[in-house]
Amino acid sequence: MxxxxxxxxxxxxxxxxxxxxxxxxxxxxxxxxxxxxxxxxxxxxxxxxxxxxxxxxxxxxxxxxxxxxxxxxxxxxxxxxxxxxxxxxxxxxxxxxxxxxxxxxxxxxxxxxxxxxxxxxTHTPVPDRRGARPGDAIYVTGTLGRAMLGLHDRGSGSADDLAYRRPRPLLAEGRALAPLVTAMMDVSDGLLLDASRMAHASDTRFEIDSARVPAADRARADECMRWGDDYQLLFTVPDGVEIPVEAARIGTVREGPAGLWLDGRSAGEDKDLGYRH
Amino acid sequence: MxxxxxxxxxxxxxxxxxxxxxxxxxxxxxxxxxxxxxxxxxxxxxxxxxxxxxxxxxxxxxxxxxxxxxxxxxxxxxxxxxxxxxxxxxxxxxxxxxxxxxxxxxxxxxxxxxxxxxxxxTHTPVPDRRGARPGDAIYVTGTLGRAMLGLHDRGSGSADDLAYRRPRPLLAEGRALAPLVTAMMDVSDGLLLDASRMAHASDTRFEIDSARVPAADRARADECMRWGDDYQLLFTVPDGVEIPVEAARIGTVREGPAGLWLDGRSAGEDKDLGYRH
Structure with missing residues (x-):
């Protein structure tokens, strides 16, 4: 690589x-x-x-x-x-x-x-991960960690099981958001790793408050943020913009140096942040 | 399959x-x-x-x-x-x-x-393998079997070696032919197998005369027609149409039943005809 x-x-x-x-x-x-x-x-x-x-x-x-x-x-x-x-x-x-x-x-x-x-x-310019700007709000759709829980619940037909086995691409949400976002990507390799990538691509600092991240299991919130396969949308919008889809505001974009900060501290390097392949 | x-x-x-x-x-x-x-x-x-x-x-x-x-x-x-x-x-x-x-x-x-x-x-309708009609002439570009010979000559830099290691897609030839052909495909799995596929897709009989097929090695002409990796173009045109690229006329399309005939006899089933993957 x-x-x-x-x-x-x-x-x-x-x-x-x-x-x-x-x-x-x-x-x-x-x-x-x-x-x-x-x-x-x-x-x-x-x-x-x-x-x-x-x-x-x-x-x-x-x-x-x-x-x-x-x-x-x-x-x-x-x-x-x-x-x-x-x-x-x-x-x-x-x-x-x-x-x-x-x-x-x-x-x-x-x-x-x-x-x-x-x-x-459906909208140009087409969103990518490079456009986040200092002051933007950081959002993520859905609940993270469902696929992780589903992995141990396979075949049960539970919501977690389906999140793992039958993920649903958020096509309608992506189309609704495209005209509004400054940056957007899907969360395939874990929220923290993908947020760090977006921060670096945008040359900004992403400050995320872990208490605001919707985790499927509060007791395992850290794992939920590092696990992949959720296919939620991570995006940034100018502060104050109204969001047409269900999403949680999890942080704010700040001036660089580029990187991810979690709860007021540097979250470390990409290699420590999640699931890579 | x-x-x-x-x-x-x-x-x-x-x-x-x-x-x-x-x-x-x-x-x-x-x-x-x-x-x-x-x-x-x-x-x-x-x-x-x-x-x-x-x-x-x-x-x-x-x-x-x-x-x-x-x-x-x-x-x-x-x-x-x-x-x-x-x-x-x-x-x-x-x-x-x-x-x-x-x-x-x-x-x-x-x-x-x-x-x-x-x-x-560059031309619509886009050519495919289904359009060959009884009476059409069957052509193939280039020389078949070069990649086969090149496999045993690897690294020498000879024309055969390059045919195997560095095949050249016939983009200019394909564009020149597109407005003229009734059917076209590239020969990736061997002339006989691909000709048989085109015959079946067009629901016609393809009669090919092996003596007319340009083989890289005359003594191994049969192998040259069955070996893949040559990436030549196989195509049919109405009889009498002038061809703007170098190509050999190797046979004629006839009324079905669908299949490939070689030198006046049925060439057999696809499974016997070449290299499959």
Whole structure:
């Protein structure tokens, strides 16, 4: 990652959607990969893997305020392909997005799935993680840590279980927020790590008050802020702007040096902040 | 593949680019995956893998007559990432296509790379493999089997070596042909297998005369027609149409039943015809 990040040819290589003006439209394009044993558990139900593959890519579109026009998937064939298809069909129907194409791959060993989602921006400039300004309010949607709790409650059908197995991309929320935000991204790798990334990308200091962060389990609030897979939206708006979606104000953007501060102290380096892959 | 092919949710899942009308434009979008040990050798130079990743996706655009606007890649980090980047940079510069984004993935075991290429159609309707009609002439560009010969000549810098390690997508040729062809695809899995697929997709019989197929090694002509990785263009045009690129006429499209005939006999089922993955 370090070598890649330094290289000019790889500057575009970050975990974010690409924005491509085209005629009167602006396209938003994602490419995300799920690796067995890294992003999904070894024993994950293929139906849930298919759902997640679609959901995480649409979540990238949501953070850009984009409306999905279609997806392509790359599926490594293996066990229970029928279950994979069932989950794929359910996700496509639920999110009302067509499968445009893709390919299938045959290989032994660890399985990998790829997905590209294409959407049209509903507002330009398209939000990214670089625009937060000193004085802005920091918000996050939903409750963090549900997916973490769901991991230990799998198959129960509880809200936590579904948060882990069947995440919902916040497409409507992203579209409603796009015209208002100064910066926005989805929280895929944990609130603290993603907030730190946004702070660095915006060259500002993010001051977050942990007591304000909606945690699924108060007793494990710190874990809830470090765990990934919640797919909530983290965003900043100028102070005083009214927010059209349910979200909690968790802090304020300040002048740099860039970094994340938690409860009045530096939260440390990215490597200490959450789940990385 | 069979289960996938039968399912409505997976109808879009074929090894082909997706076509997406958008405003005044028509987008062409590919998603191709390379798997270590399947599509690239275990000991392949990462620089060549990066090149091939870009080239095979652009070859899908070429077969659609599309002009590339950018690529996204998914790179599984591992050994010699600097060499991967070198090959990536070389391919992007050579084909004059920008890297729009993508992600990096960290995982043990077999490595996998994904790429999405986005292009704009230069001619509509966009060519596909379904349009061949009885009476059409069948053509293929270039010489088949070069990549096969290059596999045993690796690193020599010979034309065959470069055909294997550094394939060139026929973008200019694809654009020149798009307004003229009734069907077109790139030959990635071997001429016979891909011709059979086009015959079935067009519900016609493809009659190919093996003596007319330009083979890199006459003594191994049969192997040359079954080996993949050449990335030439296979296309059909109405009889008598003048071809603006160098290509060999190798046969004629006839009324069905659908299938491939070689030298006056049925060439058999797809499973016998070439290299599949």
């Amino acid at each position: 370090q070598a890649l990040a330094k290289d000019p040819a790889a500057r575009g290589l970050k975990d974010d959607a690409a924005v491509l003006p085209l005629g009167d439209d602006t396209l938003v394009i994602t490419l995300d990969t799920l690796v067995q044993g890294v992003h999904v558990r070894e024993d994950e139900d293929p139906a849930d893997i298919a759902w997640k593959l679609i959901a995480v890519n649409l979540s990238d579109l949501a953070a850009k305020g984009a409306a999905p026009t279609g997806v392509l998937i790359s599926h490594m064939l293996g066990e229970a392909d029928d279950r994979f298809l069932g989950g794929l069909r359910a996700a496509l129907e639920t999110f009302e997005v067509p499968l445009l194409g893709g390919d299938t791959v045959r290989a032994e060993g660890r399985r990998v799935w790829g997905c590209t989602a294409i959407g049209r921006a | 069979q289960a996938l092919a039968k399912d409505p949710a997976a109808r879009g899942l074929k090894d082909d680019a997706a076509v997406l009308p958008l405003g005044d434009d028509t987008l062409v979008i590919t998603l191709d995956t390379l798997v270590q040990g399947v599509h690239v050798r275990e000991d392949e130079d990462p620089a060549d893998i990066a090149w091939k990743l870009i080239a095979v996706n652009l070859s899908d655009l070429a077969a659609k007559g599309a002009a590339p606007t950018g690529v996204l890649i998914s790179h599984m980090l591992g050994e010699a990432d600097d060499r991967f980047l070198g090959g990536l940079r070389a391919a992007l510069e050579t084909f004059e296509v920008p890297l729009l984004g993508g992600d990096t993935v960290r995982a043990e075991g077999r490595r996998v790379w994904g790429c999405t290429a986005i292009g704009r159609a």
